[in-house]
Amino acid sequence: MTIYTCFTDQPDELHIHDTHWQVTSLTKLQDIERVPLCNEQDLLVYVCSEMIGVDLQLLLRLMQFSPIPLVVNAKCWQKEDLTRLLECGRVTFVPGDFEPARLEQVIELAKLRFSLANEQQQKIIQLESSLEAQKLLAKVKARLQQNGLSEPQAHKLLQKQAMDSGISVEQLVQQLPLS
DSSP, rough: EEEEEESSSSOOOOOOOOOEEEEEEEEEGGGGGSSOOEEEEEEEEEEEOOOOOOHHHHHHHHHHHHHOOOOEEEEOOHHHHHHHOOOOTTTEEHHHHHGGGGGHHHHHHHHHHHHHHHHHHHHHHHHHHHHHHHHHHHHHHHHHHHHHOOOOHHHHHHHHHHHHHOHHHHHHHHHHHOO
């Protein structure tokens, strides 16, 4: 695991004793964009006295396009900015003075939060997909009902056609034209 650290306005005082982590210090936050990141193996610790808009935008972009566990420590922040950063659920925010002695605990917390947030996002994607499939099935059944079939008859017809084709009902309705 590689831990990237970035201290914007104070010296890098993190002392990591765990030997299976490689620590890379960044001189400025923008340097993270030049690094090929792996969400299973990398983590970013960003420490600043005040979270500013430019850094917030970069962190949001990072979480959108190349998400990794992220620990942010700031003494000052705007509530709206912090809310935007925390919305994804993958960011661990540590307010106030950072205690380097707690770093390993914070890293474990960040990795856990990141993993749980990723699981939740996958569940949301699956639920949204299932909902879209149900909506499409309802539209196809409604079309068949306009042609005189009852809802159970329309459902039975779709099941039979899917079975005859060797595909699921969901795959069948996706192949049918709606117009």
